Amino acid sequence: MTSVDLLDLDSALTEEERQIRAVVRQVVDDRVRPHVAGWYETGQVPARELAREFGKLGLLGMHLTGYGCAGSTAVAYGLACLELEAGDSGVRSLVSVQGSLAMYAVWRFGSEEQKQRWLPAMAAGEAIGSFGLTEPDHGSDPASMASRARRDGDDWVLSGSKMWITNAPIADVTVIWARTDSGVRGFVVPMDTPGVTAREITRKMSLRASLTGEISLDDVRLPADAQLPGATGLKAPLSCLTEARHGIVWGALGAARDCLETALGYATTRTQFGRPLAGFQLTQAKLADMAVEWNKGYLLALQLGRLADAGKLRPEQVSVGKLNNVREALAIARQCRTILGANGVSGDYPVMRHANNLESVLTYEGTSEIHQLVIGQRLTGISAFV
The missing domain is CATH 2.40.110.10 (Butyryl-CoA Dehydrogenase, subunit A, domain 2)
Structure with a gap:
C-alpha cells in the first residue's frame, strides 16, 4: 500500500512513539478490522472484551500517571488514537471516553480514595466509565x-x-x-x-x-x-473536554488515512476506459489534494502534542486542531467515496462507515461553530457566545 506520508513524518517521531504506534496498529488489524463492519451493521460491539484487551496493552488512561496507568506522552497517546480510529471512530471513542474523560476527571479532581477505588480497575478495563x-x-x-x-x-x-x-x-x-x-x-x-x-x-x-x-x-x-473535591465550577468539565479533544485531533486523521489508503488501492486496481482510475488527471488531483490536507493535519496534531508534553497547550489551540482535522477528515472521506463510485456506499469498504462516523465526530465535544467562536475570541478578544 502506498503511504500517504509525503513529508517523511516518521522522522519527527521517537523510536518509542513508533513502537507504540506499531503495537496499536497490530491490535487494530487483528481485533478490530476483521469484525468492525459487522459491529457497525448490527449496532453491537463487544466493548467490555475490547476494554480488557486494551487495558492489557496499557491504552486506557495511557497518558495519565500512577494507579496502573502507563504514563505515556501526549504524542504517543495521539498516535494510539490515530490507529484506533483508523479501525473505527467508535472504538477510539471507547478509549477516549474511558481515559480522557472519566479517568482523567477522577485523576485530576478526585480524592485519593476515589482514585484508588476506580483508576486501577479502569486502567485494566475491568471497570467501564x-x-x-x-x-x-x-x-x-x-x-x-x-x-x-x-x-x-x-x-x-x-x-x-x-x-x-x-x-x-x-x-x-x-x-x-x-x-x-x-x-x-x-x-x-x-x-x-x-x-x-x-x-x-x-x-x-x-x-x-x-x-x-x-x-x-x-x-x-x-x-x-x-463529590470530586477538586472540581469547582464549569471550568472543571471543560478542562476534561480539552483533554479528550486532543485525542480527537489525532483520531480523525486515522479515519481519513484509512479512507485515503482505500481510495488509493481502489484507484490503482480499478480499470475504466482501458486504464486504472489512478491514471486519470482528475483522480490524481483528488488524491493529491487529500494527501496534502492529511499531511498538514498530521503536522498540526504533532505540534499540539509536543506543546501538551511541554505543559504549554492552551484550549484554543486544541480548538484549532479539532476544527481543522475533523473538518478535513470528513471532506477526505466524502471525496474518497466519489473515487470508489457505487462501491463507496458498500459495507465491503470502510469509506462510508468512516464518513458517517465523522459526522458525529464533527459534532461531539464541541461543534465546528463552537470552536470557530473559541478561535474568534482568541483573535479579537471579544466573546461572541452571549
Whole structure:
C-alpha cells in the first residue's frame, strides 16, 4: 500500500512513539478490522472484551500517571488514537471516553480514595466509565444544564438526565456534572446506585460500533465523599473536554488515512476506459489534494502534542486542531467515496462507515461553530457566545 506520508513524518517521531504506534496498529488489524463492519451493521460491539484487551496493552488512561496507568506522552497517546480510529471512530471513542474523560476527571479532581477505588480497575478495563455532561436540551451550552444536586444532611441527592453518553449502557461508574447552590460540581456515581438508569440509544446512523446511552437520575442519594473535591465550577468539565479533544485531533486523521489508503488501492486496481482510475488527471488531483490536507493535519496534531508534553497547550489551540482535522477528515472521506463510485456506499469498504462516523465526530465535544467562536475570541478578544 502506498503511504500517504509525503513529508517523511516518521522522522519527527521517537523510536518509542513508533513502537507504540506499531503495537496499536497490530491490535487494530487483528481485533478490530476483521469484525468492525459487522459491529457497525448490527449496532453491537463487544466493548467490555475490547476494554480488557486494551487495558492489557496499557491504552486506557495511557497518558495519565500512577494507579496502573502507563504514563505515556501526549504524542504517543495521539498516535494510539490515530490507529484506533483508523479501525473505527467508535472504538477510539471507547478509549477516549474511558481515559480522557472519566479517568482523567477522577485523576485530576478526585480524592485519593476515589482514585484508588476506580483508576486501577479502569486502567485494566475491568471497570467501564462514562462522562455525563451533555443533556437532552443542553449540548453546546453546558452552563445551562438542568441537572441538580442538593444537600440532604451529609448526603447529596442528584436529579436530572444526561444524553448521548458514550459507554453509558455498560458503564460501572459515571462522572456526573450537576448544578449545586455553589456552582457546578462533579460526582462519581456508581451505576448500580438506586435511582440511576441507563437506556441505550438505538437507530443511530453513525458511531454504530459504539454504545451510547441516556442516563436518568431520579433522586439519586450519594454520600458526601462522592463529590470530586477538586472540581469547582464549569471550568472543571471543560478542562476534561480539552483533554479528550486532543485525542480527537489525532483520531480523525486515522479515519481519513484509512479512507485515503482505500481510495488509493481502489484507484490503482480499478480499470475504466482501458486504464486504472489512478491514471486519470482528475483522480490524481483528488488524491493529491487529500494527501496534502492529511499531511498538514498530521503536522498540526504533532505540534499540539509536543506543546501538551511541554505543559504549554492552551484550549484554543486544541480548538484549532479539532476544527481543522475533523473538518478535513470528513471532506477526505466524502471525496474518497466519489473515487470508489457505487462501491463507496458498500459495507465491503470502510469509506462510508468512516464518513458517517465523522459526522458525529464533527459534532461531539464541541461543534465546528463552537470552536470557530473559541478561535474568534482568541483573535479579537471579544466573546461572541452571549
